[in-house]
Amino acid sequence: MSVLDRFKLDGKRALVTGASRGLGLQMALALAEAGAEVGITGRDAVSLKEAADTIRSRGRKAWTFQGDMSKPAECEATCEAALAEMGLIDILINNIGERGMNVKIEDTTLETWQHYVDQNLTSCFLATRIIGGAMLRRPEGGRIINTASISGMIANKGIAGRHYETTKAAVIHFTRCAAADWAPYGVRVNAICPGLFMTQPNRKWAENNPEVIKTFVSAVPMGRAGEPEELGPLAVFLASDASSYVTGSTFVIDGGYTIW
Structure with a gap:
């Protein structure tokens, strides 16, 4: 097998959460261009359809699953629906998450805190448990990529909303824990930490x-x-056999921001 062949995803099926727009869509498109059939989740039916049509324009099959992944019960139902409709899922990208509110710690209500914990962290856990759990039960294993953030490694200057930094830090460590537990079963788990993407x-x-x-x-x-399109190639690397000996790692892609 050539080096370039190791990046191919022909015959693979991927689920990318929060992929009706933004970084999630760009990663879904990159996987499709590499050969994968792709399922995507999102809250808005119109943007989901548009995103799926764009994936299909790459010559790949696409599935859409509408659901609010920030609500645990809805997240579970959406993941179960994806498994039922897609069958085997080889690649999972947990891409749900946002800062949302620029609110100071002292002004953050418990309701706000819990909402973003569920959106940024619980959604990652539930999808990993459900989709990743299915990967454990087959000999070929699977690949899980969690979208964290450089905000999980630093405290951003001049920006409030520390629920974001806290939950993204937890995603990074959850990635390590899942990778350690599941490596013997052929399931690789890695994280991407984007910086500022427009x-x-x-x-x-x-x-x-x-x-x-x-x-x-x-x-x-x-x-x-x-x-956003600059993130796609990294997702393909982590989803493919090109990264066959990589697990529990965190990949920073930030133009060098965290060098300082």
């Missing part, structure tokens, strides 16, 4: 908080924010 929510954030974005970008050695 997704639709971050473009809106830049409009409302231009100085915060300007300050952040000024601290990036490469001098710019990332574009």
